[in-house]
Amino acid sequence: NGDATASRKSLSGVELVSVLNDKTSQKAIFVHGRIASAKSEQTADDAVILLEKKPFNQSQLQEILSSQTKLTVDLENDIYSTYTAYPPPLVSDIKATIICPAAEKHIRKYMKQKLTVVRETKEDYLNITMPFLEKQIASNVFNLQWVFNILEHKAETERVLFEDDNKNTGFMLMPDMKWDRSDVKSLYVMALPHKRGLKSIRDLTAEHIPLLENIQTKGLEVIEKLFKIPANELRVYFHYQPSYYHLHVHINHIELDLPGTEALRAHLLSDVIENLKLTGDYYQNKTFTFVLQENNFLFTEFAKANKALN
Numbered sequence: 001n002g003d004a005t006a007s008r009k010s011l012s013g014v015e016l017v018s019v020l021n022d023k024t025s026q027k028a029i030f031v032h033g034r035i036a037s038a039k040s041e042q043t044a045d046d047a048v049i050l051l052e053k054k055p056f057n058q059s060q061l062q063e064i065l066s067s068q069t070k071l072t073v074d075l076e077n078d079i080y081s082t083y084t085a086y087p088p089p090l091v092s093d094i095k096a097t098i099i100c101p102a103a104e105k106h107i108r109k110y111m112k113q114k115l116t117v118v119r120e121t122k123e124d125y126l127n128i129t130m131p132f133l134e135k136q137i138a139s140n141v142f143n144l145q146w147v148f149n150i151l152e153h154k155a156e157t158e159r160v161l162f163e164d165d166n167k168n169t170g171f172m173l174m175p176d177m178k179w180d181r182s183d184v185k186s187l188y189v190m191a192l193p194h195k196r197g198l199k200s201i202r203d204l205t206a207e208h209i210p211l212l213e214n215i216q217t218k219g220l221e222v223i224e225k226l227f228k229i230p231a232n233e234l235r236v237y238f239h240y241q242p243s244y245y246h247l248h249v250h251i252n253h254i255e256l257d258l259p260g261t262e263a264l265r266a267h268l269l270s271d272v273i274e275n276l277k278l279t280g281d282y283y284q285n286k287t288f289t290f291v292l293q294e295n296n297f298l299f300t301e302f303a304k305a306n307k308a309l310n
Contacts, residue, residue, distance in 0.1 A: 011096065014049065021112040026259075027053040030110040035100050047100035048110050055183055060091045097177060105141060105297065109243070113293040117264065118302055120288045125202060132301045133199060133245055147246045150174065151194055161189065162222040169214045170194045173222055176250075184227045186256055187234075191215045191249040198247035201238045201272055202288075206280030212273050215249055229253060235261060236269040240288055241298065264291045 015034040022029050029051050034044040056064075064087050071083040086092075099106050120129060136142040149155035151172060164170035172192045175181055179188035193211055198204065204212070220231040236251050239260055249269055252258060260266060275282040292299040 008098070011049075014047070015044065017046075020048070020107065020110045032102075032107055035098075037101075045101035046103075046107065047098055048102045048106045049099075050095075050097040050110065052095045052097075054093055054095050054180065055186055057091070057182055063088060063091055095180065103141070108293070108295045108297070111293075111295060113295050115291045116294055116299065118290055118292050118299070120290070120302075122285050122287070124302075124305075125288075128301050128305055129202075129298065132298060136297070137199075137245060142245055144244065144246050147192065147244065151192060161226060162218070164214065164218060165194065166214075167194050169211045171211070171215050171219070173219055176252075179252075184229060185253050187223070187227060187229060187251075187253040188256065188258075189219075189223060189251040191219050191251065193247055195247075199245040200242050200247060201240055201267060201283050203247070204272065204276060204283050206276050209273060209276055212269060212276075216269055216273065219249070219251060223251065237261070237266040238269065238272065239265050240267055240290055241265075241292070264289065 013036050017032040017034055020030040020032050031049050031051070033047045033049050035047045037043040037045050064085075068088045070086040072086075074082045074084055133142070137144070146155070150160075156174065159174050160172055161175065162173040171194060174190050174192065176188040176190050179186055193215070195208075195211060198208070216236065220234060220236070223234065224230055233254055234251055235254050235256075236249060238247075238249060242248065250260075250266075272283075279285075292302070
């Protein structure tokens, strides 16, 4: 996050520009706002603000089930009744994630939009996707500095759960921003390899098997030790396309209902390892089928090449 969001004590001064997406099933809403710039009070930065209702904390149930929670009746019928409940402020908290200054790509990412299935052949990757990614990374549109700050211990050092500092097979294990660590069944952890230059599973070959097996072995051992969750209760996978282009592994509890775990995006770590053992250049040659949002910049490139509807 930029300086504009550093050490905020409230959301005062945030100007609402628009609602990007109202995800009622997930009890979340994403908004585009403007926040006074940290550099000049005369200017404002674009911001994306993600508001999500937190899961119930079982230790607070008695506080909710008390006179502190006020009710207004919605419906009464025989033994059934429904109410709108107004619990005490301390047990009705909302998670707020702020991205500021937000670039156009951030606003696009969180905007409600139509999805399209895309098939990306090896040739499509070499001729469309890779040149696009390299251009975006070189021009800093896809900014990875926040990832490098973590790996270089310049940011978020207090959040590191584990680190193997080997430059080829090592990685950092960190809680994802989606997880506040209040409930282990909502566990969401990321493994960030130290090795640079791996953008996604497209770049993986047989030489990277030791890195992947190290994440699979040490990463899951650490999670079981810290959170008492065995490997057979964890979902461990990559995204393709990923949300940022430094290779990373998602690890979450199998009871956690999440977007991005479906067949059109998730690729299990164990399957990736097995495929690379069978064929070392499997992911260089594979045709990937995935979903893109229609206002995604990569979708635009596929559309230009008449590949978006294949």
